[in-house]
Every structure is written in structure tokens, then in C-alpha cells.
Amino acid sequence: MKHMNAVPTLIDAAASRSDPATTAVLETRYRDLWRIRRFEERTMELFKKGIVKGTAHSCVGQEAIAVGACAALAPGDTIVTHHRGHGHCIAKGADTTRMMAELLGRETGYGHGLGGSMHIAALDRGVLGANGIVGAGIGIGTGAALAAQVLESGQVCIAFFGDGAANEGLFHEAMNLAALWRLPIVFLCENNGYGLSLGVAEASAVPQISQRAAAYGIPGETIDGNDVLAVESRTAVAVARARAGEGPSLIEAMTYRWGDHSMRTNLPRYRPEAEEQYARTEGDAIRRLGQVLADRQVGQERLAALQMEADDEILAAIEVAQAAQEPAEDSLAAAVSSPHAGAIEPERGERRLFYVEAIREAMDQELARDSRVVLLGEDVGKIGGLFGCSKGLQERHGRNRVRDTPISENAIINAAVGAALTGLRPIVELQFFDFVTHMMDGIVNQAAKLRFMLGGAVPMPLVVRGPQGGGIRLGAQHSQSLEVWFAHIPGLVVLAPSDPYDAKGLLAAAVRDDNPVIFLEHKLLYVNSQSAVPEANYIVPIGKAAIKRSGSDITIVATMAMVDVALSAARDLAAEGIEAEVIDPRTLRPLDTETILASVRKTSRCVVVHEAWKTYGFGAEISALIMEEAFDYLDAPVERIGMRGVPMPYNAELERLMIPNAQDVIAAVRRACEGGRP
Ligand SMILES: Cc1ncc(C[n+]2csc(CCOP(=O)(O)OP(=O)(O)O)c2C)c(N)n1
Ligand SMILES: [Mg+2]
Numbered sequence: 001m002k003h004m005n006a007v008p009t010l011i012d013a014a015a016s017r018s019d020p021a022t023t024a025v026l027e028t029r030y031r032d033l034w035r036i037r038r039f040e041e042r043t044m045e046l047f048k049k050g051i052v053k054g055t056a057h058s059c060v061g062q063e064a065i066a067v068g069a070c071a072a073l074a075p076g077d078t079i080v081t082h083h084r085g086h087g088h089c090i091a092k093g094a095d096t097t098r099m100m101a102e103l104l105g106r107e108t109g110y111g112h113g114l115g116g117s118m119h120i121a122a123l124d125r126g127v128l129g130a131n132g133i134v135g136a137g138i139g140i141g142t143g144a145a146l147a148a149q150v151l152e153s154g155q156v157c158i159a160f161f162g163d164g165a166a167n168e169g170l171f172h173e174a175m176n177l178a179a180l181w182r183l184p185i186v187f188l189c190e191n192n193g194y195g196l197s198l199g200v201a202e203a204s205a206v207p208q209i210s211q212r213a214a215a216y217g218i219p220g221e222t223i224d225g226n227d228v229l230a231v232e233s234r235t236a237v238a239v240a241r242a243r244a245g246e247g248p249s250l251i252e253a254m255t256y257r258w259g260d261h262s263m264r265t266n267l268p269r270y271r272p273e274a275e276e277q278y279a280r281t282e283g284d285a286i287r288r289l290g291q292v293l294a295d296r297q298v299g300q301e302r303l304a305a306l307q308m309e310a311d312d313e314i315l316a317a318i319e320v321a322q323a324a325q326e327p328a329e330d331s332l333a334a335a336v337s338s339p340h341a342g343a344i345e346p347e348r349g350e351r352r353l354f355y356v357e358a359i360r361e362a363m364d365q366e367l368a369r370d371s372r373v374v375l376l377g378e379d380v381g382k383i384g385g386l387f388g389c390s391k392g393l394q395e396r397h398g399r400n401r402v403r404d405t406p407i408s409e410n411a412i413i414n415a416a417v418g419a420a421l422t423g424l425r426p427i428v429e430l431q432f433f434d435f436v437t438h439m440m441d442g443i444v445n446q447a448a449k450l451r452f453m454l455g456g457a458v459p460m461p462l463v464v465r466g467p468q469g470g471g472i473r474l475g476a477q478h479s480q481s482l483e484v485w486f487a488h489i490p491g492l493v494v495l496a497p498s499d500p501y502d503a504k505g506l507l508a509a510a511v512r513d514d515n516p517v518i519f520l521e522h523k524l525l526y527v528n529s530q531s532a533v534p535e536a537n538y539i540v541p542i543g544k545a546a547i548k549r550s551g552s553d554i555t556i557v558a559t560m561a562m563v564d565v566a567l568s569a570a571r572d573l574a575a576e577g578i579e580a581e582v583i584d585p586r587t588l589r590p591l592d593t594e595t596i597l598a599s600v601r602k603t604s605r606c607v608v609v610h611e612a613w614k615t616y617g618f619g620a621e622i623s624a625l626i627m628e629e630a631f632d633y634l635d636a637p638v639e640r641i642g643m644r645g646v647p648m649p650y651n652a653e654l655e656r657l658m659i660p661n662a663q664d665v666i667a668a669v670r671r672a673c674e675g676g677r678p
Contacts, residue, residue: 021229023296027306029067029228030293033286034310036063036087039096042314043086043103043117047263051322052103054264056117057084061226061258064285065190066091068231069158069253072239078126078144078157078422080137083118084190084257085130088160094122096313101321107331108324112455114335119453128157128421129454133445134195135168137161138187139411140446142174143418143426145183145248150374150400151423156184156242158235163252164195166209173411175250179216180406182247186238189252190225196261197270210252218248225253226285229292256283335456336490337590338514340542348501352530358500359389359465359521362507363427365537367397370425373511375402376412377429377466386431387467387526409435413442413464417516420462421450425511430466432478433520436485439464447516448491463510465519469561469611470659472523476647479655481612483559486518487588487621493517493542494588498563500531502586505540513542522560522611529564545592547599551579554605554669557596557622558582562609562660569665578673588618596622597630604635605672609665614642636675639668 021029040060046052059066066087070079073092081088089099094110102109103117110120121129128144131137141159148155165171166189178185189209193200206212213220219241223234231253238249256279260267281287290303353361366373375390375397381404384391394402405412409430416426430436436443443464451458470479486494493515497503503521510517548563549570558566563584570580581599585591600606606626608619619640626638641660649655 023293023298026289026293026296027298027302029071030286030289030303031306031310032067032091033063033228033289034307035096035313036066036090037286038310038314039086039090039099042318044259044263046103046318052263053105054116055262056086056103057262058259059084059087059257061279061284062190062192062255063087064228064289065160065188065225065231065253065255068228069160069188069235071232072235073126073156073158076126077155077239078128080128080141080144080157080159080418081130082134082137082161082165083130083132084162085120085160086117089120089122089127089130092122092127093125094120094127097317097320098122100317101324104321104324105326106321106324107327108321110455111453112331112335113327114331114455115453121454121458123458128418129450133441135161135165135170136414136441136446138165138168138174139170139414139442140418140421141185142178142183142411143415143420144422145178145185145242146181146415147419147422147424148184149181151372154243156186156239158186158188160188160190162195163189163191163193163200163209164198164203166212167195167203170410170414173406173408174414175212175216175218175248176406177408177411177415178248179218182245184242184245185248186235186242187248187250188235189250190255191252192255192257194271197267208252210250213250218250220250220252222252222254225255226283226288228285228289331456335452337493338451338459341509341512341539343541343544344539345505346534346536346538348532349534351533351535353500353504353533354527354530355500355503355521356388356526358504358533359507360391360393361533362504362511362537363390364393364396366508366511367393367401369537372423372425373401373427374419374424375427375429376405376416378405378407378431380404380429385429387523389429409438410442413439414446416462417442417446417450417460420447420460421458425461427463427465427511430464433466433468433482434477434480436464436482443486443492443516443518444489448489451515452491459514460516461514463507463517463519465507465510465521467521467523467526469522469524470648470655471561473650473652473655475650479648481560481610481643483520483588483612484616484618487618491516492589494520495542495586496520496560496588497586498522498525498560498584500533502540502546504533505538506542506586508537509539509542512539520560524561540586543587543590543592545583545585545587545595547581547595548584549580549582551581551603553579553603554581554607554672555596555599555603556580556582556665556669557606557608558584559588559610559618562611565660565662566609566665569662569669572662572666573669578669580669593625593629597626600626600630601633604633607639607641607665607668607672609641609660611659612642613645614640615645617642636672639672641665641668
């Protein structure tokens with residue numbers, strides 16, 4: 001290829017060339033190249049007519065990588081692809097009719113019309129999904145490889161990504177993680193010379209992406225991505241290495257996209273015309289394989305017939321897809337979340353545990369109960385976590401399932417997503433919830449979206465848990481209460497237990513749930529008090545609030561550490577003759593609105609208290625809910641208590657001032673009881 005520099009080849013060259021393919025096999029490859037090209041060309045036509053909407057990213061010019069790489073895989077192996085992913089899906093066996101139906105937004109599409117071009121997955125063919133987030137597949141593929149390793153399935157994953165994606169932090173984190181754990185994955189970079197308009201030389205400090213493999217101690221090489229046979233044979237070497245347990249490889253396949261970045265873009269020229277011309281003529285993978293076949297005496301007629309077969313398939317796919325139904329509106333809600341398990345609640349018994357012990361026991365029992373459960377996180381293994389939540393779990397369940405991870409939150413969460421997609425049920429521990437900023441894409445764009453975008457049939461069983469909140473003078477980056485970030489997002493479950501009993505039962509529910517669960521612990525609660533916790537495993541149902549104290553004069557809705565604060569205030573208020581009902585929602589999403597509304601309809605007054613900032617907080621949500629659903633029952637405005645709008649200060653006295661206390665609750669209750677309507 002024209003823009004390909006020589007780089008050291010780290011993969012054993014002698015083993016690289018498989019037996020010369022038979023002519024029949026070459027003909028299959030030739031037809032597959034055409035199937036992809038025709039799919040893309042027809043998609044472009046449909047886009048121009050306004051029939052394919054949104055956008056799509058044509059892979060014309062890059063077909064050889066898809067065909068060659070997927071030919072090196074076994075049917076049970078997996079791939080993760082990206083925005084320019086139609087070719088990979090086709091090469092891995094996805095049904096072109098269902099793919100086309102998805103592009104047309106039809107019910108029969110792979111995502112039932114909810115995902116679109118950038119989110120096609122065919123799980124039955126090992127296609128774990130394309131992605132609209134550049135680089136995400138690198139981490140998701142790492143997770144699929146982790147699942148293959150833990151479950152000993154023998155599967156190998158190829159993660160396809162572009163040269164632009166190689167500059168995402170996730171590339172480096174995932175490469176290191178996969179190398180460290182010797183995961184069965186091939187990182188296959190499709191270097192088409194540009195990330196949107198920016199040339200590789202303007203985006204990468206080293207000329208070839210493959211050079212970066214050396215930094216992670218894995219083989220890396222640059223190959224001609226427009227030679228389908230070279231791609232197949234070189235990928236086969238990397239796949240064999242992965243399958244043998246020797247770990248990942250990085251292959252950089254040089255190629256060129258013929259068209260613009262996407263069908264929608266209409267950019268000013270940013271590539272030299274000669275370069276484009278070369279790619280479309282001498283560089284063309286189809287022309288090159290056609291020449292190989294011609295050298296083997298395959299005539300032009302036969303080549304034309306293979307091309308025609310591809311064309312016929314795609315035309316038929318369009319016809320069937322166009323005749324299919326549009327998705328119905330009622331498919332929307334069902335696609336967002338999987339149903340939750342019901343309660344299993346034995347007698348509470350006499351035994352008392354601290355919150356941290358309850359968390360540990362839930363994880364211990366779930367790890368013992370289900371071999372698909374794994375625990376991943378920083379320092380969770382050898383030392384049992386910074387707060388001791390996983391103490392002893394690595395000894396009991398082994399290093400394979402309780403894994404100390406490098407400090408790579410982005411890779412950990414994306415790997416958890418990939419692992420959840422392929423059979424594991426990961427629990428991810430965040431050392432402090434503040435660090436979730438490094439996980440936001442994995443949580444919000446991947447975990448929360450995949451079920452929906454893939455049409456509602458995909459389980460995403462993963463738990464992200466860890467401590468939040470203030471009270472131990474750790475300052476502004478280790479003390480935040482961030483629950484509303486997650487409670488805002490459809491597709492996530494958000495749990496926030498306030499006592500040991502709920503902590504154990506809700507964590508068991510979280511691990512068994514098929515949705516991504518954000519499980520918030522409060523570091524002040526870990527060892528502040530004990531409560532009765534059954535030894536048997538049990539489930540506190542997701543979406544059910546707890547009435548922690550009954551009362552008839554006012555409802556106090558409190559979360560996490562504020563539940564104890566509210567209960568203490570309620571005891572003092574009782575002395576004044578005010579009986580407060582204290583409700584702990586426990587689940588912030590889905591919220592048990594009925595329990596809250598029933599209480600407010602009874603008491604006619606409500607105070608909401610949480611540690612998180614008041615502005616745009618959970619209290620605003622509850623207040624609005626009551627206004628919408630129970631306004632006529634109110635005798636006073638709903639009061640909200642939360643932290644004032646400053647980051648958590650380090651100074652002990654100032655920190656104490658920031659966090660709502662019982663006096664704040666009492667004052668608000670008095671205001672609500674004294675004021676209001678006659
Ligand atoms: C995280 C993220 N940043 C930016 C974008 C917008 N975007 C979509 S594709 C693309 C270029 C990606 O380049 P590359 O990885 O080389 O893939 P190519 O398009 O060349 O196939 C950009 C900037 C995005 N979708 N996600
Ligand atoms: Mg690119």
C-alpha cells in the first residue's frame with residue numbers, strides 16, 4: 001500500500017502463511033467482498049433517496065479486512081465492531097436482510113429499528129455490536145475475551161477499530177489489561193489514513209499504530225489491509241496465539257475508505273485526489289483478488305456471476321426489508337429494562353452485622369451461588385478493598401474470579417459491559433464513587449443503552465458498586481453524592497441502601513438482575529451501626545421503598561446516611577407531638593412512587609432530605625412528583641434539604657456544616673407543620 005511504512009513484524013513470520021487457499025475458497029472471499037460493497041453502495045443510494053435516514057458510514061474500500069479477518073475465526077468466535085461496521089457484520093455471518101431492515105428502521109431489523117446503522121449486533125453469529133462511540137469496542141471486546149477466559153469457552157474475539165480510535169485512552173487501558181491477563185483477543189486497527197478529516201500523522205506521535213504494541217509487550221505488525229489473503233493469514237496467526245492462551249496481538253491493517261466520512265457529511269476536501277484515485281484503482285481489494293483469481297484461470301464470466309450473486313442478495317434484502325413493519329410505539333418501554341426478581345425475605349433473626357459485612361456476605365454468597373459472577377476492581381483481591389468490602393473473597397473464590405485490576409476505570413467498565421454481554425455477571429468495585437467520571441461512557445453510553453439499541457432482548461447483568469458521600473474529611477474529590485447522574489438515565493437501576501439488612505438483600509438483587517445496576521454505598525455507614533441480617537441469602541426487591549418509621553403528621557423522604565438523620569429527627573419531633581413517617585426509597589430508579597404518594601396523601605406534608613447538592617437534586621424530583629400526583633392533598637409546600645452548592649470542604653468543621661443534620665430536618669418539619677394552608 002502506498003502509505004504503509006515498514007515496521008518490525010513481531011508475529012512469527014514462518015507460521016503466518018496458511019496453505020494456499022483453494023480456488024473455491026478464493027471465490028467465496030471474492031463474493032463476500034462484493035456482498036459488502038454492494039450492501040454499502042445500495043445503502044448509499046437509499047440514503048440519497050431519503051429512505052435510509054440518519055447516517056451510515058460506508059466501508060467501501062475496506063472490505064478486505066472484514067472478509068479476511070472473519071475468515072480466520074471459528075463460527076463461535078466473536079467480533080466487536082464500530083461505526084463503519086457493516087462489512088464486519090456481513091463477514092461474520094449476519095443476515096443482510098435483517099441488517100438492511102435495521103437501516104430502514106424496521107421491526108424486523110437486528111435492533112427492531114431502535115438502534116440503526118451504528119448499533120447492529122447479531123449475537124447468534126458472535127457479532128457483539130457496532131458502536132457509535134469511537135474506541136468503545138476495544139474495551140467491550142476485551143470484556144468478551146475476559147468472559148471467554150473465565151468461562152473457558154475457547155472463544156477468541158476480534159475488536160475492530162479505526163486509526164482515530166487508537167488515540168482514545170481506552171485503547172491504552174484495554175491493551176494493557178488484555179496483555180496483563182493474556183486475554184484471547186486480537187486488536188485489529190483499520191488504518192484508513194484518517195479519523196474524520198485528520199490524517200494519522202497529525203494525530204499520532206508514532207507513524208504506525210502497531211508500534212504501540214511494544215509498550216504492552218504484545219506482538220504488533222502492520223499489514224496490507226487491501227490484500228484479503230494477507231489479512232486472513234496474519235489474523236489467523238494472531239487468533240491461534242490468542243486461542244492458545246498466549247494473549248492478545250495488535251494488527252494494523254492499512255486501507256482506505258473511498259467515500260466521505262459518513263453518508264451525511266459533505267466536507268471540504270481534505271485528502272489529495274491522487275491518493276483517492278490510487279485507492280479506487282490499483283489499491284482496490286476486489287480488483288486485486290480478481291487478478292489472483294484470473295491468474296488461476298477463473299474467467300471474467302465467473303467473476304461477473306459471483307458479483308451478480310452478491311447484487312441479487314442485496315436487492316432481495318432491500319425488497320424484503322422495505323416490506324417489513326415499522327416498530328410499534330409500545331416496543332419502546334419494554335426495550336429499556338429487563339424485569340426484576342421478586343422478594344425473597346426470610347425472618348430477620350438475631351444475628352447482627354455491620355453494613356460492610358453485609359456487602360461482603362452478599363458478594364460471597366453470590367460468588368458461591370453462580371460461577372458467572374466475578375468481582376473486578378482496584379485492590380479488591382489481595383487486600384480485600386480499601387474499605388474491606390471484599391476481604392477474604394479472593395482466597396475463597398480464586399484469582400480468576402476476584403481480580404485486582406490496574407487503575408484503569410475506563411477499561412474495567414467497558415470490559416464489564418463486554419463480559420456481561422457474553423455470559424459473565426460482573427461486579428465492579430469503584431474505590432470511591434467520585435472516580436465514576438472515568439467510567440461514564442461505559443455506564444451511560446454502553447451499559448445503559450445496549451439492551452435498548454439491540455432491540456430489547458439483550459441482558460446486561462453488571463453491578464457498579466462503591467462508596468460515596470462525605471463525613472470523613474476526604475475533600476471535594478472523594479466525598480460527592482452523585483446518585484442523580486445515574487437516576488436520570490433510562491436503562492440504569494440505581495440502588496442506595498441505608499442499613500445492613502437492605503444492603504445485603506439489595507446487592508443480591510443487583511447481582512441477579514439483568515440490568516446494569518449502580519449500587520451506592522455510603523462510607524459513613526460501613527461501620528456505624530449493626531442491624532439484624534439473615535445468614536441465608538435473600539432478596540430485597542428492586543423498586544420497593546421501605547417505611548422506616550410510621551407516622552401520620554408528615555412524610556420525610558430520606559436517602560442513605562440521611563435516613564438515620566431523619567429517624568433521629570423523628571424521635572425528637574415525637575416529643576413535640578409531631579409523628580413523622582420516614583420513607584427510604586432504597587431504589588432511586590425505578591422509584592417506588594406509590595409508597596411515597598400514599599404516605600403524602602395521608603400526611604399532607606413532606607420533607608425530602610439527601611446529602612447530595614440540593615440544586616437539581618433528588619428532592620426536586622420528589623417535590624415535582626408530589627406536585628403532579630398529589631397536589632390537592634398538600635397542606636404545605638414540599639421542603640427540600642440538601643447540601644448547599646459548594647464542593648465538599650476539607651476542614652472538619654466546614655464539612656460538618658455542609659452535611660444536613662437532624663436540626664435541619666426538624667426545622668424544615670416545623671416550617672411545614674406551622675405554615676401552609678389553613
Ligand atoms: C468518543 C467519540 N468521539 C468522536 C466521535 C465522532 N466521530 C465519529 S467517527 C470519527 C472518526 C473516527 O476515526 P477512525 O477511528 O479512524 O475511524 P474511521 O471513521 O476512519 O473508520 C469521529 C471523530 C464519536 N463518535 N465518538
Ligand atoms: Mg480512520
